[in-house]
Amino acid sequence: MSGSPSDAELIAGCRAEDDAAWTLLVERYARYVHAILARAYRLAPRVAEDAFQDVFARVHEQLPKLRDDAAFRPWLAQLTRRVAIDALRASTCDRTDDGELIEYLDIAADDAIAELEEALTVRAAIENLPEQCADVLDRCFAREESYATIGAALGIPPGTIANRISRCLARVRRNLESRAAASAPSGWR
Amino acid sequence: MNERRIRELLGELPPPPAAWVRAAQELPRARREIARLAARAQADADVRESLLADAASALRDAGLEPAPRTVAALHARLWA
Numbered sequence: 486m487s488g489s490p491s492d493a494e495l496i497a498g499c500r501a502e503d504d505a506a507w508t509l510l511v512e513r514y515a516r517y518v519h520a521i522l523a524r525a526y527r528l529a530p531r532v533a534e535d536a537f538q539d540v541f542a543r544v545h546e547q548l549p550k551l552r553d554d555a556a557f558r559p560w561l562a563q564l565t566r567r568v569a570i571d572a573l574r575a576s577t578c579d580r581t582d583d584g585e586l587i588e589y590l591d592i593a594a595d596d597a598i599a600e601l602e603e604a605l606t607v608r609a610a611i612e613n614l615p616e617q618c619a620d621v622l623d624r625c626f627a628r629e630e631s632y633a634t635i636g637a638a639l640g641i642p643p644g645t646i647a648n649r650i651s652r653c654l655a656r657v658r659r660n661l662e663s664r665a666a667a668s669a670p671s672g673w674r
Numbered sequence: 675m676n677e678r679r680i681r682e683l684l685g686e687l688p689p690p691p692a693a694w695v696r697a698a699q700e701l702p703r704a705r706r707e708i709a710r711l712a713a714r715a716q717a718d719a720d721v722r723e724s725l726l727a728d729a730a731s732a733l734r735d736a737g738l739e740p741a742p743r744t745v746a747a748l749h750a751r752l753w754a
Contacts (some may be wrong), residue, residue: 515689538697
């Protein structure tokens with residue numbers, strides 16, 4: 486498989502028992518699943534770890550039955566939400582206020598997941614940048630590494646990192662703008 | 675979208691621990707190896723006894739990390 490395969494191509498590979506396709510599919514969506522569990526539903530790390538494995542186990546089992554490959558992402562989000570709610574129920578004690586808390590978290594998760602959808606769009610834009618650019622942005626903002634750590638890892642002087650980040654952010658913004666322009670109805674341009 | 679918003683959104687998707695991702699990526703191979711070991715156990719009672727006594731070593735020999743979830747999955751197949 487060359488380039489950046491679509492979700493539908495990866496799913497077709499997974500159905501054909503291509504382990505490389507599965508590896509890429511997990512890599513592509515690991516952050517999204519983790520963020521839904523740990524950020525939207527605020528699962529504790531140990532609970533989130535089990536839930537994370539459970540989500541991908543269910544994806545692996547149920548993928549052959551997925552009817553619309555283009556709907557993979559919303560299907561995955563829904564599946565992850567169900568796993569998160571099951572994990573919350575299993576870790577509470579059937580008290581009424583626990584039930585209310587779960588209900589509250591589930592409603593609040595709608596907004597959090599909408600934000601994550603937007604974050605995935607930005608991630609897709611940085612993955613189209615040269616590797617050095619994508620790497621420096623990921624290390625700085627997603628991994629929250631210091632300039633010293635980034636400099637050591639990438640072999641660049643820490644004093645040049647702020648400039649590089651600024652240039653890379655401008656490229657992401659332009660990339661997002663051109664995607665938006667390409668997808669807008671012609672009357673809006 | 676301005677650059678401040680881009681920075682915020684990049685921060686929304688930190689990576690999960692690498693071990694979690696590796697375990698999820700190994701899942702298809704783990705399932706195949708567990709099925710293979712279970713088939714051997716079904717055909718040979720000694721193999722079954724040995725797997726029940728030390729599932730972790732058998733999984734390691736098959737190139738898998740004997741995580742509790744993987745060991746439990748093998749035990750479940752052996753008792754099925």
